[in-house]
Amino acid sequence: MKWRDRIRPQPQRAKSSRSRRRGAGSSARKRMVLVVAVLGLISLGLVARAFDLQVVRKQFYQKQGDARFLREMPIAVSRGTIFDRNGEPLAVSTPVTSIWANPAELLANADRIPALAKALGGDPQQIEQYLEQRSDREFVYLRRQMPPEAAQAVLDLDIPGVNSQREFKRFYPSGEVTAHVIGVTNIDDHGQEGLELAYDDWLAGKPGAKRVIRDGKGHEVAELEQVRAPKPGQNLTLSIDRGIQFLAYNELKNTLEKYSAASGSMVVMDVHTGEILAMASLPTYNPNALAGSKPVQRRNRAATDVVEPGSTMKAFTLAAALSSGKYTPTSPAIETGNGHWFFYGHDIHDDDPNGTLTPTGVLTRSSNVGAAKIAMTLDTSLMYNTYRAFGFGSSTGSGFPGESSGLLRVGRDWRPLEKAIMAYGYGLNVTPLQLATGYATIADGGVMHTPTFIKDDDSPGKQIISPQVAHELVSMLETVTGPNSTGANARIANYSVAGKTGTSHQAIAGGYSKDTYNSLFAGIVPASDPQLVAVVVVNGTTRGGYFGGTVSAPVFSAVMGGAVRLLDIPPDNIGRWYVGGPLQGNGGLVGSQTPPPQPSANDAPVHEAPVDEAPSEGDAP
Template identity: 70%
Template sequence: MLLVMGVLGVASLGLVARAFDLQVVQKQFYQTQGDARFLRVVPIPVSRGTIFDRNGEPLAVSTPMVSITCVPSEVLDNPDRIPALAQALGTSADDVKSFLEQRADREFTYLRRQMNPEAAQAALALGIPGVNGQREYKRYYPSGEVTAHVLGFTNIDDHGQEGLELAFDNWLAGKPGAKRVIRDRMGHIVEDVEQVHAPQPGQNLTLSIDRRIQFLAYSELKQQLQTLNADSGEMVIMDVHTGEILAMVSLPTYNPNAVTGSQPAQRRNRAVTDVVEPGSTMKPFTMAAGLSSGKYTPTAPLIDTGNGHWYFMGKDIRDVESGGNGMLTPTGVLTKSSNIGAAKIALSLDTKFLYDTYRAFGFGESTGSGFPGESSGLLRPGHTWRPIEKATIGYGYGLNVTPLQLAVAYATLADDGMMHTPTFIKGGGDEGKQVISSTIAHELVDMLETVTAPGGSATRAQIANYIVAGKTGTAHLASAGGYAKNNYNSLFAGIVPATHPRLVGVVVINNPKSSIYYGGLVSAPVFSSVMTGALRLLDVPPDNIGRWYAGGPLQAGGGLAGTAPPQNPQDDQSAVEAVEP
């Protein structure tokens, strides 16, 4: 008995010693080992900042979602539960099982990303070992395809991929937090231990875009593209005094709430990434150089455009007007959109001076808008121009511009020669820089008023009770070996109200497949319709109440009251312009 009691006593002392060793001496080691199995650091998701239009209307919001995660091996250990899980996920049991078997060696995988919280809760309520939920956020765009190209979209991890979502990703995204939690053997969180670092929600962003004007531009442009079966189209509307972009539309478009089904060509914001030869919309800047040189005034000298054909260096530079325009004032060159007149003015000027004037208006360089993927266009250095190239650049061939560049250039004319960097942020405009004298800018706007008056090439751009200044452009599409004979880009750039400019609008319609292709017939009516609504929405006072043009009063949407749009260019000679490349 003594021996037995001694053995038991020694054993008891050994157990006490071992317990002391485990609980006191090696406590930290075993605590660390236990924590490694049940203590986890998990992220604290944050909501991406909301994007608003200039009037406080939400354009992009983040909605809470739940992603279903799992430990594949634990789910596979309960094969009888897989069918119920698959049903809750909206898929087949075979697919779930195959998916898990391929990832059986992983400690973590997503079963379904960004589920509706109610549906996710139904899956979690099944209590399947190894299956857990993780809170996330998904981006939603209330305006859908109307603002798609401006806003862009985010990926599954809520990071910006295109447009302003990409440009301002750091501002909008915020910084996720982290917390230390204890999970049970099922993987469920049973206790929050501590916060490692606090989450920083994304900051909101208020854009210069006006959703109402954006919708007007989208709907009118879309209707015109469908009517003419055109390939694509763009429209940009700017505030001339601040450089704020009020609307920017590019078609074809896509639904940012369902990006997967779209094509890359649909997601491209053509207003900033694609370039066109500006055609006759370039002539006011050739004229700006002419006026700045002191060689020309709005009324003198007269320029001989002859019978509409001028042979220069083996090329026939033509005007469309039947029989030619004869002698034209510099203003008349713009009114009649004379290629010959513009070419002769360009050739009469010093090449470096002409090139520097074009560069001053921003051609050949990025506008600085900060929009991802913006093109700088193309304007080759003046010292490389041959005389024939100098002549053709004067009326809009041999250089490339984006619709946004064109809008900035016309806004410069409208704001007394002051150029502003375009901005998508409300209140983000700069003070601008003077690129031409205010006197010359005023003269050019006055000259451009004649383009929309009777006898000009853009009568369809007229707006009831407002004076419109602008310029049409119709340019052959470049093709392999030269220019396509029957494919065109149709443009119109306008300023309104011309006496106290507030808005500039640029419309580009690419390759209309119709007998109607002149900018004055294709793009100018879109400008008129959109700007009529924009001026009303912004409460811009009329500057032309009761004015009558020859032939009758102006009607809303452009043109003279009681007249129907022409069915082909020959029906409205005032809208016909020179397009020869």
């Protein structure tokens, strides 16, 4: 037993060792299987993730990557150039550079902001605050429309998050001379006023687009493709003549300074086409430095402001009279007496007694009494329809933004006194453009053309009054520039001139001002073969005079004297200032009155206070 007992433990020990080896191997295999299983799961997860990224959500992540490095950038286009009728540029677009930034990226490099601010000419703190307020964006402008060389100096600093974009800026070579006609664009190059606004779709064009790759700093490293081709704006050629425009602006400016007037405007039109050759308005502004201007300076008074036309309206009253068949230029005689006619409790008066006048004499002497008495013999509907036919009370159709239609009450609502005073230009409102269109209609044989700012924009005319009546009116209006008439200062050397002066009280709250006036002149040149019409309106003179013949007629003479030479219109009156006409030798007076004197050396009118041009409180309705 003892020997066996000593022998038995030995095999048992051997078996335990093998067992331990077998258990150790099994544990290792289990661990290996576990590792392989884990690696398999990881690999399966990676494959699943790769499948998700490359197949399931490929488009999403591709868009995210493109959003960071692939950009669609606009391709700026140049706005169309605006030319005058002779090809001189009036509005051009010049390339400029705008600086923009990614706020988050730039704020991450805030230590570079002081250098950036210095290059931009700004305040570092304000720029940093501006960026912090927009930190959720990826694009903000830092400075718009910089000169390319100044913008390049900013880019040369190589500040992270700061980039550039090409744009165009509008420039106006004639500045304030053509400001009211041309108008302006905003910083995004869209028309805001004037013809820039009226023809914005034509001028603006359509920006293009391109797809580019940007690096981590936002710099463009490659252009991939053009998404949309840019379409530059189309050019526009106006009817405006820059030379005549400058003459109108300059003479108007000098007149306003001479008489300390508040404002003024002038329109010059081609009689046969309706083309507007010049349109000046004061006060004005510099469209190249718009920030310093005021709204009152940016208003085109020739098209948007209305005025009571005063005696310039008498031409249209006589147009109705001649059309009625009751009147001819020489008959019947109109008794104006001592220059006062009390009508419905109102004193309609002339400055001087004129006695008996022919219809021509009513214009020559500018008799309020004569015009009122003629009106009261006319059918109201005829008078109203004549005014309407000449365009009063409705827009001219020129297409100018904000053009006023004026005011003309419906004829059936006219009271007798209203009808009488309307005959000499009170009780209705017109724009200078409407008045010019009316006189151009008379000058073109009674044919009305829609006024236009576009060269060669021929539109068919409309016969308003008979050619005979129109020709008679031109002849009658020619007497107004005679030596003893209110419009003598409108004469042009070697050219015959027809026209009409006008002076009206300015309307104020509750009635009419006693001492502020509108001074007008509307004229035609040459009278023998009308080519051009112009209207001059000066508002609120405070010194030196206020009569239309004193203030506005000289402007007409200076501007149109230059215009006929610029346009090579041949003279028709060489060697004489004035051409006589029917009953013009005695100023349209009937009877034995002494004929008026011939022009003096300085060609000043004999009457310093023309009959219709010494308005008093009694002239106002």
